[in-house]
Amino acid sequence: MRVVIVGAGINGLLTARELAKAGVEVMLCDQGELAQQASWAGGGIVSPLYPWRYSPAVTALSQWAQAAYPLLRDELMADVGIDIELLTSGLLFVNTDDARDARVWAQANATTCEVLDADSLRERWPGLAHDAEQGVFFPDIAQVRNPRLLKALIADLQRYPQVQLRSKTAISSVSGAQASHSASVMFTSGELVEADAVIVCAGAWSAKLLPRAAVPVRPVRGQMLQYETAPGTITSMILRDGHYLIPRADGLVLCGSTLEEAGFDNRTTAEARELLEKAAASLWPGLTEQPPVRHWAGLRPGSPNGIPFIGAVPEQAGVWVNAGQYRNGLVLAPASAALISDLVLGRTPRLAAAPYAPMT
Ligand SMILES: Cc1cc2nc3c(=O)[nH]c(=O)nc-3n(C[C@H](O)[C@H](O)[C@H](O)COP(=O)(O)OP(=O)(O)OC[C@H]3O[C@@H](n4cnc5c(N)ncnc54)[C@H](O)[C@@H]3O)c2cc1C
Structure with a gap:
């Protein structure tokens, strides 16, 4: 299986890692340098601010992700030797x-x-x-020290021969599969790349590539x-x-x-x-x-209510989205990546997917 991921922030990187672990061939592209936007700028609190004020949908993702962080830390330390400084400071x-x-x-x-x-x-x-x-x-x-987490994830992805990381490679449009061709991305350079799946992890820019009504980010x-x-x-x-x-x-x-x-x-x-x-x-x-x-x-x-969009984009076969984590993208990322990967690979989702489906 071949997947193109648009956007190398925390969501793109962790989604790429989940898929790479499953043996998928991944092309991860960013319009700028890798991991230099919101995911770098964020604070790294591994919790929603005022967690009691959030919807069950955000709480479910954050609790799953909080439990996953220690293993992620251990794996990255063992595999690439970078300490992501996961610190339980309260x-x-x-x-x-x-x-x-x-x-x-x-x-x-x-x-x-x-x-x-x-x-x-x-x-x-x-x-x-x-x-x-x-x-x-x-x-x-x-x-978590998010710039170090991003650095560790990039180093980790570089270990997989089937993963291609492309910086300064902007995507101008995304198309769903039709009878005659697969889902595809068009680069601003004019290059067209087809894939079995395209996943938009373009953070704040995601609605530029997708129908705004379905993904109002x-x-x-x-x-x-x-x-x-x-x-x-x-x-x-x-x-x-x-x-x-x-x-x-x-x-x-x-x-x-x-x-x-x-x-x-x-x-x-x-x-x-x-x-x-x-x-x-x-x-x-x-x-x-x-x-x-x-x-x-x-x-x-x-995103409205801070609930991210994780799932298939309506009426665009083979196009998926993992975006809109709003103030909580760093804490939610391990769960968001697990969920989108399960959906794209047709596995039983580890979390209930319905609350995060793009709007129809
Ligand atoms: C000041 C601040 C504090 C924060 N604090 C926290 C916190 O403490 N805890 C927490 O959980 N969250 C926090 N957040 C939120 C969190 O940082 C974001 O929700 C999260 O980083 C979003 O990740 P992302 O991968 O979706 O987006 P990004 O990191 O923005 O990555 C998206 C990537 O897509 C690329 N891209 C966009 N369009 C295209 C295109 N057409 N072609 C190719 N590439 C494209 C961009 O260049 C970018 O690199 C904070 C955010 C900010 C700004």
Whole structure:
């Protein structure tokens, strides 16, 4: 079987890996460099933000994927020697007004959740802002160092002789199979490649290649700042009023993020920098004693309700999609890749597929 995958972000790379493991011949193409868009720009929290506020469809994918991450880490370490820094640092939600919902959700989903008052917060996180009055801590939520994960996946795919990775190769259109020919992709260079299946994993750009009514994915810009601290200064991820800190093992701390409808413009802005600096100060005041060392932006693949589209594209035989993971593409990726691969290969899906079917 021969499959063309459009887009080498986390979804394209992991889908390619699933298929390669099954012996499929894969051509994975990206219009730019491999893995430099949303999947690189993201924070790497291995959980939806405020997980109790999501639909069962997103929860099902994220729980499956969270359970799969440790094995992925172990396999990548063994096969390509790259540590993806899957770190169970926990996530602290500060001053949420729905702590009770969080507790109920945690109980129903067999997840540990601690509800903390102001004194306990100060004792455990002494640098936290003084107006932190209450918190909900999920100690089992992990983070992944997403740029390293992407690097490891590229190195892993390079080990398969039947996988072809093509950067700077934009696809201008995708066509379904007809009586006379298979599904195909047309490159902007004019080259046409036929395949048994074409899978669109083009993130925020996916609706440019597919009927928008079936796959209503739009770009939603997110900006991020990076600070430098001594390792161990901040020990957990912290979230307040929709903004968060992600402390890496080496002391780098990410502060994110914005949610902006700015079309396909993924430049950074002074307004967002100011907003994120204020957010960082409201989370951990000491962090902003030094200016941020880096500022970047990425385009999330926004979808209605954050539920991704994973399945066959209607009326385009042989064309499939795995896109629209919105704010949760990094956590959902192992499950999304498993599901699309099962569907394309005609295997019994490891997860119920119906909630993610493109619209008809
Ligand atoms: C600031 C920010 C913070 C985030 N934090 C988190 C987080 O903490 N946890 C989490 O789970 N998620 C997070 N996300 C969301 C997550 O990053 C995305 O949902 C995910 O990366 C989407 O992956 P993707 O592979 O679908 O898209 P992308 O990584 O954008 O990859 C799509 C690829 O397709 C290519 N492409 C597009 N069109 C074509 C074409 N015509 N031909 C060839 N190639 C094409 C693009 O060049 C791109 O490389 C965050 C996102 C942002 C921006």
